[in-house]
Amino acid sequence: xxxxxxxxxxxxxxxxxxxxxxxxxxxxxxxxxxxxxxxxxxxxxxxxxxxxxxxxxxxxxxxxxxxxxxxxxxxxxxxxxxxxxxxxxxxxxxxxxxxxxxxxxxxxxxxxxxxxxxxxxxxxxxxxxxxxxxxxxxxxxxxxxxxxxxxxxxxxxxxxxxxxxxxxxxxxxxxxxxxxxxxxxxxxxxxxxxxxxxxxxxxxxxxxxxxxxxxxxxxxxxxxxxxxxxxxxxxxxxxxxxxxxxxxxxxxxxxxxxxxxxxxxxx
Amino acid sequence: xxxxxxxxxxxxxxxxxxxxxxxxxxxxxxxxxxxxxxxxxxxxxxxxxxxxxxxxxxxxxxxxxxxxxxxxxxxxxxxxxxxxxxxxxxxxxxxxxxxxxxxxxxxxxxxxxxxxxxxxxxxxxxxxxxxxxxxxxxxxxxxxxxxxxxxxxxxxxxxxxxxxxxxxxxxxxxxxxxxxxxxxxxxxxxxxxxxxxxxxxxxxxxxxxxxxxxxxxxxxxxxxxxxxxxxxxxxxxxxxxxxxxxxxxxxxxxxxxxxxxxxxxxxxxxxxxxxxxxxxxxxxxxxxxxxxxxxxxxxxxxxxxxx
Numbered sequence: 049x050x051x052x053x054x055x056x057x058x059x060x061x062x063x064x065x066x067x068x069x070x071x072x073x074x075x076x077x078x079x080x081x082x083x084x085x086x087x088x089x090x091x092x093x094x095x096x097x098x099x100x101x102x103x104x105x106x107x108x109x110x111x112x113x114x115x116x117x118x119x120x121x122x123x124x125x126x127x128x129x130x131x132x133x134x135x136x137x138x139x140x141x142x143x144x145x146x147x148x149x150x151x152x153x154x155x156x157x158x159x160x161x162x163x164x165x166x167x168x169x170x171x172x173x174x175x176x177x178x179x180x181x182x183x184x185x186x187x188x189x190x191x192x193x194x195x196x197x198x199x200x201x202x203x204x205x206x207x208x209x210x211x212x213x214x215x216x217x218x219x220x221x222x223x224x225x226x227x228x229x230x231x232x233x234x235x236x237x238x239x240x241x242x243x244x245x246x247x248x249x250x251x252x253x254x255x256x257x258x259x260x261x262x263x264x265x266x267x268x269x270x271x272x273x274x275x276x277x278x279x280x281x282x283x284x285x286x287x288x289x290x291x292x293x294x295x296x297x298x299x300x301x302x303x304x305x306x307x308x309x310x311x312x313x314x315x
Numbered sequence: 316x317x318x319x320x321x322x323x324x325x326x327x328x329x330x331x332x333x334x335x336x337x338x339x340x341x342x343x344x345x346x347x348x349x350x351x352x353x354x355x356x357x358x359x360x361x362x363x364x365x366x367x368x369x370x371x372x373x374x375x376x377x378x379x380x381x382x383x384x385x386x387x388x389x390x391x392x393x394x395x396x397x398x399x400x401x402x403x404x405x406x407x408x409x410x411x412x413x414x415x416x417x418x419x420x421x422x423x424x425x426x427x428x429x430x431x432x433x434x435x436x437x438x439x440x441x442x443x444x445x446x447x448x449x450x451x452x453x454x455x456x457x458x459x460x461x462x463x464x465x466x467x468x469x470x471x472x473x474x475x476x477x478x479x480x481x482x483x484x485x486x487x488x489x490x491x492x493x494x495x496x497x498x499x500x501x502x503x504x505x506x507x508x509x510x511x512x513x514x515x516x517x518x519x520x521x522x523x524x525x526x527x528x529x530x531x532x533x534x535x536x537x538x539x540x541x542x543x544x545x546x547x548x549x550x551x552x553x554x555x556x557x558x559x560x561x562x563x564x565x566x567x568x569x570x571x572x573x574x575x576x577x578x579x580x581x582x583x584x585x586x587x588x589x590x591x592x593x594x595x596x597x598x599x600x601x602x603x604x605x606x607x608x609x610x611x612x613x614x615x616x617x618x619x620x621x622x
Binding site: 051052056058060063069070071072073076077080087129130131137143149150151152154155156158159160161162164166169171173186190197216222223224247250257258268271272284288291292296298299303 | 619
């Protein structure tokens, strides 16, 4: 459809407006990280690099970073295994209850995070399980599975089954076919999914608050508690900027690896 | 063509040379698709059913269990409707549930209105190079950490922040950090990319031939958009709305950080923190029920193929 000229102009204006809206908080934050005033007033009276060295020297932040990385790594590995298996089953087989299973695999991201959080916490308390890194990882893996599942299933839809059938006709057993035919076809989707899952886990707070014990902090948990302490705000800014960089770089890489990401990243 | 002199045998590759256990198992599995399916599904189903659905089930049970008035501990299998009575007897719980649903609808409509033009522009007006750039431009704010974005809005909205500075020339003050409108702005901001991306994919999938057919039949561009384009992207709109609606319904950090207002999530969080798990559990059945109905309707409308 060729839109009238004035419609195109209006669309362009609306697009620019939305982009400004989307980037405003990110830009403001990036500037505030260098604000020399502890009160974070606007406009910043002067600029400094002081807060960056403060953040790097804070042992709590370093520990929280380590915890976040460990949780995200383990959750991603678990999700890779579980999500790929489920996607292969749902996409390549017909069976009774398939609709139900695909529904269950949307649920952890479709239900509000607070529900996943309170459900896990209630279960941990009911069974007397101590809250800590393990309980955080279980929670993260549960929604990371969905990201991997969606990425792999989107790719499998586009990879015709014929290559796998040809492999079987040529005498390869199921494992060989998976290793030599299916895996190479979905490899970039797996990598993209893994990067997204890692990013999702690294930033997660809504579920994490419920599943973390009092002694365990991840980076979002540290930020959430530090926001309440006005003195720490300049350091929070620095951590926030680093976290944005760390979560955006994987997505950029995932996007380059796989065109599917645009559609499935929403999940 | 020379005739084969040797007796015809199966090509070597079809004859199992080594019969290692792995290979034996491999061909056993190969002949049994059911076994393969069970092998594929066993681990993920165990995880999702036992851990995830199991947790939801325990949550449901807790809503019907009594709490020890002194220790605050839930006593398993002590059946009672106390938690529901607490919620029903206090009108605040109803107000908060209605307020949260109202906000979820408001945010969804706001995001749909903001997303439609940019998604349309990305899919059908922008050049391919520009389109790729725009997709990345939507993905960056989507993936920039959630908490960090809320926090940044806090600095923008707070006294002496960017908003105060921007409206000062007009003799006005910013909203501070107590207004419920802040929640509306920030939640609409947070979930906007979740609406743009499915809509963009939806617009991209509309075949140009249908648009041309509409034009050939005399449909003006506005008519074509309304009668051909919108019905075709409607499932994508519903897919996006699942996120904007569900995420608003469950958020408790944004209302906490940028306003004084309590949402459903805050009630759940506060009760869990005050070790009143039965009330938290009972109250969380409200968003679960709403979302299950929403998802079933969305699936009927074809939204799941657009996720």
